[in-house]
Amino acid sequence: MNKILFAIALLLLANTAQAERIKDIAAIAGVRSNQLVGYGLVTGLDKTGDKTKFTGQSLRSMMGKLGLTLPPDTDPKAKNVALVSIHADLPAFAKPGQKIDVTVSSIGDAKSLRGGSLLMSPLRGADGNVYAVAQGNLVVGGLSAGGQDGSKITVNNPLVGRVPNGATVERIVPSSFDQSADLVFNLNSADFTTAQRMADSINKALGAETAQAVDATSVSVRAPVNPNQRVGFASVIENLELAPDDAPAKVIVNSRTGTVIINSKVRVQPAAVSHGSLTVTISENQQVSQPNPLSGGSTVVTPQSNVSVKEDKNHMFVFNPGVSLDEIVQAVNGVGAGPSDLVAILEALKSAGALRAELIVI
Numbered sequence: 001m002n003k004i005l006f007a008i009a010l011l012l013l014a015n016t017a018q019a020e021r022i023k024d025i026a027a028i029a030g031v032r033s034n035q036l037v038g039y040g041l042v043t044g045l046d047k048t049g050d051k052t053k054f055t056g057q058s059l060r061s062m063m064g065k066l067g068l069t070l071p072p073d074t075d076p077k078a079k080n081v082a083l084v085s086i087h088a089d090l091p092a093f094a095k096p097g098q099k100i101d102v103t104v105s106s107i108g109d110a111k112s113l114r115g116g117s118l119l120m121s122p123l124r125g126a127d128g129n130v131y132a133v134a135q136g137n138l139v140v141g142g143l144s145a146g147g148q149d150g151s152k153i154t155v156n157n158p159l160v161g162r163v164p165n166g167a168t169v170e171r172i173v174p175s176s177f178d179q180s181a182d183l184v185f186n187l188n189s190a191d192f193t194t195a196q197r198m199a200d201s202i203n204k205a206l207g208a209e210t211a212q213a214v215d216a217t218s219v220s221v222r223a224p225v226n227p228n229q230r231v232g233f234a235s236v237i238e239n240l241e242l243a244p245d246d247a248p249a250k251v252i253v254n255s256r257t258g259t260v261i262i263n264s265k266v267r268v269q270p271a272a273v274s275h276g277s278l279t280v281t282i283s284e285n286q287q288v289s290q291p292n293p294l295s296g297g298s299t300v301v302t303p304q305s306n307v308s309v310k311e312d313k314n315h316m317f318v319f320n321p322g323v324s325l326d327e328i329v330q331a332v333n334g335v336g337a338g339p340s341d342l343v344a345i346l347e348a349l350k351s352a353g354a355l356r357a358e359l360i361v362i
Contacts, residue, residue, distance in 0.1 A: 022185065022198060023238035029184035029218070030176035033089045036131055036167075040121025042104065042113055042138065045080040050108035055083040062119070082110035086121055086134050088167055095172060099165035102134045112158035114140040123167060131173065136166035178230060183223040185237070190216040193245035201242040249357035253343050260342050262357075271354035 059081055060070055088102040104118055116138050123132040138161035195213040202211035211221040224230050249265035290299055349355040
């Protein structure tokens with residue numbers, strides 16, 4: 001009896017583990033982050049700043065705005081200043097006064113941004129408006145050091161740093177969350193079956209015809225007009241669970257690294273595979289031919305080639321109908337095939353029509 005209860009518990013846990021919340025597989029349309037970009041100056045560097053002229057021009061412009069006017073013929077070649085680009089992501093519903101992280105990257109020929117401070121810099125959106133202002137001390141994980149003889153060592157990248165909570169939000173980005181009659185949930189990965197299951201899950205919890213699948217990505221849900229009620233309504237929907245459909249059968253091959261990913265839906269039709277390698281080795285040995293004394297000949301160098309051929313005796317293995325992922329891996333490992341050999345086998349199976357999967361080479 002205990003064994004039966006234990007088996008039932010394992011089955012329930014397995015079914016529960018397959019279910020996922022809607023908030024983990026979909027997002028509300030219009031609720032998104034926005035990219036911000038700007039440029040500014042990093043000061044306080046230990047003689048590792050820029051040597052370019054446009055950095056001096058930016059420094060002159062900034063000092064002019066602060067009321068300090070440099071002579072026209074003066075070129076401020078400050079080695080402790082670097083011109084940088086700044087970018088950040090503005091989260092949805094961010095309000096003025098909230099803080100966001102920024103990433104700072106060198107534009108000029110600075111050697112390192114380590115120990116620098118970013119001066120006040122506006123961050124603009126795609127529409128040209130200023131949505132945040134960045135300023136603060138940089139956190140740089142890279143390190144660069146060099147000697148007088150030209151030797152140099154670099155750890156990570158010293159030309160990119162971050163300013164945690166380094167930007168203050170100044171403007172609200174308009175959102176369509178409360179401007180439409182329906183809430184639209186977009187799946188992270190388009191799938192007709194998953195979209196229909198999401199609509200069925202919402203209708204089961206909130207009533208028939210509450211949700212309908214628009215296409216393979218979007219599910220439209222009737223929502224309250226009152227913004228306060230809409231927030232609670234969205235919270236309820238986000239925490240509903242459903243079992244997403246499995247991804248289509250795919251085999252992904254990275255030809256540069258030899259990485260091969262095979263998902264659980266891959267199947268192979270009946271096929272016999274024999275994979276062997278033929279190795280031809282040619283070695284050249286230079287021999288010196290010395291003539292006999294008083295023979296009138298000359299000393300010459302004659303090449304001597306040794307050619308050997310070796311063929312690995314790998315056995316043929318057979319794939320039965322509907323073979324699974326585990327059997328594919330076991331069969332390939334059984335003949336000692338490496339990653340490159342596996343790629344060749346999979347490509348041959350695809351060409352023969354025995355591989356029931358999409359083969360993607362990246």
